[in-house]
Amino acid sequence: xxxxxxxxxxxxxxxxxxxxxxxxxxxxxxxxxxxxxxxxxxxxxxxxxxxxxxxxxxxxxxxxxxxxxxxxxxxxxxxxxxxxxxxxxxxxxxxxxxxxxxxxxxxxxxxxxx
Amino acid sequence: xxxxxxxxxxxxxxxxxxxxxxxxxxxxxxxxxxxxxxxxxxxxxxxxxxxxxxxxxxxxxxxxxxxxxxxxxxxxxxxxxxxxxxxxxxxxxxxxxxxxxxxxxxxxxxxxxxxx
Numbered sequence: 001x002x003x004x005x006x007x008x009x010x011x012x013x014x015x016x017x018x019x020x021x022x023x024x025x026x027x028x029x030x031x032x033x034x035x036x037x038x039x040x041x042x043x044x045x046x047x048x049x050x051x052x053x054x055x056x057x058x059x060x061x062x063x064x065x066x067x068x069x070x071x072x073x074x075x076x077x078x079x080x081x082x083x084x085x086x087x088x089x090x091x092x093x094x095x096x097x098x099x100x101x102x103x104x105x106x107x108x109x110x111x112x113x114x
Numbered sequence: 115x116x117x118x119x120x121x122x123x124x125x126x127x128x129x130x131x132x133x134x135x136x137x138x139x140x141x142x143x144x145x146x147x148x149x150x151x152x153x154x155x156x157x158x159x160x161x162x163x164x165x166x167x168x169x170x171x172x173x174x175x176x177x178x179x180x181x182x183x184x185x186x187x188x189x190x191x192x193x194x195x196x197x198x199x200x201x202x203x204x205x206x207x208x209x210x211x212x213x214x215x216x217x218x219x220x221x222x223x224x225x226x227x228x229x230x
Contacts, residue, residue: 009154032216043118043205044157044221051216090156094216100145101170102219104156 002027002093006105014113015083021076021108023065023091031093033074034102035065038088047089050074061085086112116140118222120206126228127196134192135225139208146189147219148181150174151203163189196229203227 033050055067149157165186183189209217
C-alpha cells in the first residue's frame with residue numbers, strides 16, 4: 001500500500017519570504033510523484049510532477065520540488081512567495097504499475113501574509 | 115470550456131434522500147475517476163472507469179453508492195439514503211492513457227454535498 005504524509009497542516013509565511021512544504025511518502029513499488037494546488041472554490045490543478053530523470057522539477061510559477069529516493073521525500077519549495085500563492089497544496093503519488101489511483105496527503109494550507 | 119465539468123456545484127439534501135451527481139469529462143478522454151474530499155483531508159479515490167467499464171471500486175464506496183458511465187462519455191454518481199457522513203466534496207477527473215503508462219488526471223471543480 002502507498003501512503004503520503006504532509007506533516008504541516010498550515011504554513012503561514014510573509015510575502016516575499018521563502019517557503020518549504022514537506023511531503024514524505026511510503027510505497028513498496030515505484031511511484032510517480034505530484035504536487036497539486038487547490039485555490040478556494042476551485043478544483044485541483046497539477047502544479048508539478050516527477051516521472052523520471054532529473055530529480056529536481058520546476059513549475060512555471062516559480063515552485064520547485066526535489067525527489068529524494070533515500071529519504072522518500074518530495075518537498076515543495078519557492079524562494080519568494082506572493083499573496084496569490086495562498087492555497088491548499090496536496091502531495092500525491094501514483095503507482096507506476098497501475099497508474100490510475102492517486103493517493104493524496106492531507107494537504108498543507110499555505111497562508112501568505114502581506 | 116473544454117475542461118471537466120460537474121453538475122451541480124452544490125447540493126444540500128436531507129438525510130435519507132437520494133442524490134445524483136453528473137460529470138462530463140474532457141472529450142476523448144477514455145478514463146474517468148471519482149474522488150471524495152472531506153473537510154481538512156486530501157481527496158480519496160472512490161472508483162474509476164475505462165470507457166464504460168468500471169474497473170475498480172474503493173472500499174469507501176458502500177452499497178449506497180453507485181456510479182455509471184453508460185456510453186463511455188459522461189458519468190453519474192448516485193448516493194442512496196444519504197447520511198450526514200456523506201457530506202463532502204465529490205471530485206471527478208478524466209485522463210487519456212499515453213504510451214508511457216502515465217496519464218495526467220484533469221480535475222473538475224467538484225460537487226459539494228451537504229447532508230442535513
